Amino acid sequence: xxxxxxxxxxxxxxxxxxxxxxxxxxxxxxxxxxxxxxxxxxxxxxxxxxxxxxxxxxxxxxxxxxxxxxxxxxxxxxxxxxxxxxxxxxxxxxxxxxxx
Amino acid sequence: xxxxxxxxxxxxxxxxxxxxxxxxxxxxxxxxxxxxxxxxxxxxxxxxxxxxxxxxxxxxxxxxxxxxxxxxxxxxxxxxxxxxxxxxxxxxxxxxxxxxxxxxxxxxxxxxxxxxxxxxxxxxxxxxxxxxxxxxxxxxxxxxxxxxxxxxxxxxxxxxxxxxxxxxxxxxxxxxxxxxxxxxxxxxxx
Numbered sequence: 001x002x003x004x005x006x007x008x009x010x011x012x013x014x015x016x017x018x019x020x021x022x023x024x025x026x027x028x029x030x031x032x033x034x035x036x037x038x039x040x041x042x043x044x045x046x047x048x049x050x051x052x053x054x055x056x057x058x059x060x061x062x063x064x065x066x067x068x069x070x071x072x073x074x075x076x077x078x079x080x081x082x083x084x085x086x087x088x089x090x091x092x093x094x095x096x097x098x099x100x
Numbered sequence: 101x102x103x104x105x106x107x108x109x110x111x112x113x114x115x116x117x118x119x120x121x122x123x124x125x126x127x128x129x130x131x132x133x134x135x136x137x138x139x140x141x142x143x144x145x146x147x148x149x150x151x152x153x154x155x156x157x158x159x160x161x162x163x164x165x166x167x168x169x170x171x172x173x174x175x176x177x178x179x180x181x182x183x184x185x186x187x188x189x190x191x192x193x194x195x196x197x198x199x200x201x202x203x204x205x206x207x208x209x210x211x212x213x214x215x216x217x218x219x220x221x222x223x224x225x226x227x228x229x230x231x232x233x234x235x236x237x238x239x240x241x242x243x244x245x246x247x248x249x250x251x252x253x254x255x256x257x258x259x260x261x262x263x264x265x266x267x268x269x270x271x272x273x274x275x276x277x278x279x280x281x282x283x284x285x286x287x288x289x290x
Contacts, residue, residue, distance in 0.1 A: 002104075002112045005216055007153065010116045012211040014123050014142075016204050021127035023200035029132050029178060033139050036170070037123055040146055043158075051153045051232070056241040059158050059233060063242065066165050067253045071260030073170050077177045078267035084181050 007048035
């Protein structure tokens with residue numbers, strides 16, 4: 001049986017890759033994908049710990065995370081489409097109207 | 101390290117490698133379509149990891165909802181906006197990649213240290229109950245202990261739908277009011 005800590009290490013690695021993507025990419029859609037990657041890393045940690053402690057609650061929480069992620073993706077992509085209509089770009093460096 | 105010689109261990113090793121490598125490709129590919137497709141691969145690899153962890157229901161939902169619905173939405177928007185070409189300009193921040201890499205490495209070290217310290221490594225894991233991870237067990241916990249959260253989730257999804265309709269519908273009034281050229285969708289100009 002593969003120990004839980006190996007799964008948690010994979011989860012940490014995926015989360016850090018998501019953080020790196022958000023930091024270095026400037027395409028709004030790719031940044032959004034990296035956020036999804038971070039959510040999935042958290043889900044993996046939930047499922048791994050759910051098995052580690054032999055309790056179902058972790059898997060139910062993953063179910064809720066997926067539902068919230070679906071709503072978040074729909075709204076975020078609608079915002080990106082609205083942004084593209086206004087500015088004709090999805091480069092986050094170009095979107096600086098709120099900059100003081 | 102003996103566990104890697106078993107079937108489960110080697111399956112874990114291969115799947116984890118696929119997940120991590122395709123996650124690296126997601127953030128390094130310049131074309132957003134390739135990023136999206138590698139993200140699908142990461143999600144499928146995660147579904148296999150869920151199966152290894154005995155979470156059949158979550159693995160199926162992962163494939164159907166994430167790899168199916170959510171990534172189709174991503175690809176749809178990429179195609180709709182005609183983004184299937186690299187558009188990134190040079191960074192306006194100096195040494196952005198270097199600083200990001202250092203910060204990410206620090207975060208990784210911190211997370212791995214905390215995860216290893218927080219977990220009771222000695223002692224055997226309790227073997228999971230017989231029906232662990234089946235639809236039946238998930239449903240029992242979901243509709244007995246989490247029924248309020250389940251209802252609230254439906255409200256969240258409803259609000260999400262309303263928000264998307266509001267955000268996407270706005271251009272209809274603007275078109276009626278003889279909007280300036282740049283507000284109109286570029287797809288319609290051609």
